[in-house]
Amino acid sequence: MAPKISTLRSIILLLLALMLSLVTNIQSKPSKQNAFEFINNVKGCHKGQNVSGLHHLKQYLENFGYLHNDDVVHRNHKHDNNVVANNHANNDVFDDALESAVKSYQRNFHLEVTGTLDSATVKQMTMPRCGIPDVINNNNTKKSTSSDKKVYKNRKLINFVSHYSFFQGNPRWQKSRLTYRFRSSASAAPGMENVRSACASAFQKWARVSHFTFEEVSSSSQADIEIGFHGGNHGDNYPFDGFGGTLAHAFAPSRGWLHFDADESWSVNPGRNQVDLESVAVHEIGHVLGLGHEPNIPNAIMYPTFSYGATKRDLHEDDVRGIRALYGLN
Template identity: 60%
Template structure:
């Protein structure tokens, strides 16, 4: 059975995998870091690029449950801004931007077509690709019911990819864990997410 998840491929033992589920147990030693960076890499924004501009541009229109996507994404960006040196600014769709966010269905111009309801929920490029795509066939919500996805939770995860974090395969509570469930809210960065992004950018 396909598990709802992020569409960014995983890396296991230095090899990038597809959207296969990996069953790995939690490590029992407290204080061990589990965060991952992209391979080969790590990939990061240049030191001079701490103010990132983002815009919205979708090929799918009128996606139910996404009416407040602009304010929701602003909140998601703010969660990362609070623990890094990054600032984020929305700009008009016609402006140049570092990041483009949109809702799409099926094949949508990249090498990772969406698969319809359930399965892959969203995907994003590592730095400095800047593309962040939601699957428009999912049931999105700002306050999800049992069969709906929380927009902000998924946005926080994908922004982690945009900044350079890969999947954390060992910690299900981490924002960067690749699998996600309908009806839950998971918006807060864990200690491992914070340690990972700070290590990537040399922050204390």
């Protein structure tokens, strides 16, 4: 009897050891880090400082249209242009150009214009967002910031301040019937039917307020718009950055590419750490049709940032006015 008890005790101890090892591995496994987390490491920085990691912030602000190497070159015209631009982009000095870019960012998002990386600015910068720049070619191309009175679909719009924006040059589609297909290089969390359903619903939001119709075609057919899930560098010169950071991006007419970052946790019914697929799809379709970002109205679909676990699927009046103004439908 004694040997059997000893064997049973050994088995139990072995199982306990395995369970403890499993729990330890799970607890020690690092959680996903937000791609914009590095901004928290330079929180509080201001002009005149040299802080490790500021060159990443410069890249961030350049990616989203707030910092331009040309500006740095012009301020240092006595030196070789390439040397000046490269030194600025790769160093960790909080110089005049970086302060100017931070102030531009703060103005664009209606934050206190301090030029320093204060708490409110860092909080805004670290939010997940669309990968399209807020400022294009030193110009956010706003088309209207004044009140007017117009009648639209039997509703009188009184004293509504428009802030919609377009891409540089106001590119637009020359036809109203647009086809779309799905072609991905990576898989995403939702089942394909859920993806199709969410995107179809997103297209209809724009169809109801414009002259466009949208039709899905097979992945092997020619299409005006191509929708896909991709990870990292996926061949369009705008690589994704993993979890957090940029969630998706799309191209102006008539390129028709709409890409989602496959490293995100996508859902059609998002939980706390998930991204609502339809909300982002409605936003990116706005880009595909020619609308730029709208940082003045947080409730607008074309606002650049998103929140995990939240849904924002309905067009704001500013979105509607923007698409109709771009295509002369007002």
